[in-house]
Amino acid sequence: MNQTADMATALPEARYVFLLPRARSFLTIVASTAALILACLLFAPSSVSWGALSGSLPFAAIIAIVGLGQLLVVQQGGFDLSLAGGVSLAVVISTHFPQGDNSLLLPAVLMAVGCAILAGLANGVLVSLFRLNAIVATIGVNALLYGAVFAVSGGVPKTTTTLLAAIAGGQTAGLPNSVYFALAALAVVSFVLKKSIAGRRFEAIGANPLAARSAGLRVQRHQLLAYVYAQLLYCMAGVLVAGVTREPTAFQGDSLLLPSVAVVVLGGTSLLGGRGFPISTVIAAFFLNQLSQFALAVGVPYSAQTIIQALALGFGIGVYSLRWTVNVVKQTKPILKGGNNEALG
């Protein structure tokens, strides 16, 4: 009995292995990144020189970390606009509280983590228990977070502590430390999502909350926790921003909201929820950051820089969507015969 069941599930997997969203999104983003690097080598070789990379990789790492946070929320069919406030709050707590005193850095970071958990719980309770629209709820929480940002900082930037600058802005074995933080975040998110029971349930709930509920999964709890995990990742990104920029402003999170959504989409995760692709998301963060470095290095006027970025993003998303529709038609046909498994597509 077991053997036949295994066979039945193994067969379609083998057959559609190259059509699976994971492979497709992964290949798309890797191919786009390779094409971008080629374009950099041809038209703006300085943007892929070691000096430029070591200066820009920390920012790619930060986008990757907030992207992973946004990914977890998007997987649950949500949307987290409180990212800007979350990141900014972590920035101001980790710079204003220690006031340049290294010994106060650890308590400050712990305080930032505490605030992140509270903010995540607020988002999660509003969205999963009170069934508020995710956009509305997170805008509200974002306003609260900015209230806290002003309460802590008065909107004034403060110079970061030397210890944090060394940890977040330093280099180990030739690579910026922030890259290691991003890789660690990626490893944890990937492992938990793909290899742990809780992670598999989390994805199943994102794909189809109703089916998951009838299967006896605790839908609300997982949806709530998605926002907490996301805030923890934003907090990590905020602390890194505080270390990487010597005198960060109190609004440093604002410019990260759009990239966070862009990398989730470029990484191949559907905005309607479902399966998430952490590795593709992190590669997309590198892609997006390299794209802006490319535009800067080409040396075109600012207007053209923004147009180049918008076109490349549109192209990336367009290519991906096209393949997606074609594959859905192919893939859903045999599955529909077998049963009502639309969510898996």
Next chain:
Amino acid sequence: MKLSARRKLAFAATAAILALGCSHLAQADTPSWCGPKQATLALLDGYGGNSWRQVTTASGKEEALKCPSITKYEYADGQGDTQKSISDIKAMAAKGIDALVVFPDAGPAMLPAITSVYKSGKVIVPYRVEAGGKADTNYNKFIGTDFKNDGVNWANWIKGVLPNGGNLLFLSGPAGNSQGLDELAGMKSVLGPEYKFINPEPFDVTNWDPALTQKVLTAEIAKNSKIDAIVSDFGPSLVGALPLFEKSGRSIPALATSDGNSLGCFWTEHHANNPDFKLFTVSTENDNVRLAVQWAVAVATGGTPPTEEIFKGPVFENSVTGDPHPVQCRPDLPGAIYLSAQLSPEKQAEAVNSK
């Protein structure tokens, strides 16, 4: 005992003389722009959430309180919200405030509110950001800032440190901001073709954001093997980005910019290891508000208005000649204060740390 009585007497006499002197001085110190008529004054900010604005607000207050005829001083922060800025102006006028000094961040969108307050007979003086309109029609006086003058000051210094020309990198705020364009015009009026601007025309866009500045500078450093001088109209935002030169094994180049305590301290720490790192700053112009306050108070109290209508930011630090000042650093005070401002560094620290 005798001695002590004599001392007491001497002390009392000195105190009396000092007190008399002081009262005379105080009378003599009443500035000419402060007239006899009593008035109330409000300072309205379009956006008050950064250290520059906090120091500026404190400076405006200090200036207004130099005039004993000002009986009340109020402040409102538009928080970057145009609607709120407009209603702040109208609310202050409705409350019976006689003179309003306005930083119209939203530009021409603020003109109708400014005009209606002017028409209702109040004194209103916008400053620094142009809202359009005309003096004596829409407002009493607009106190502009001479950004071209900053460009000329930078260019003259660059000519001194790079007499044979060189590659210049100019960074300013948001795309197309008029401050950056005026500064560029000022520089170009002094510098010949031997000075080449290697940034995209007209300037590298940084939004005055330290993170974006860092990204932009990374790309420029990788692209240009020879950068002889950097010009930036917001010096402190460069502090995070300048170590990138050291990381790529190059000396930080000459820097012409605006002052900030964090920048002065950065130079103090890094100039020894960077032989080309010379620093020249103009004032960050917190005192622009003082000229605007003087005008508003003069009109409202019947004093003599100042002769200037445009604020010219003075030169502040010059690491090469030490004239008018060598580079200044107060490591004991916050990085986000401006030692060029008239307001004392301690009072600035208090204004910045008040929240």
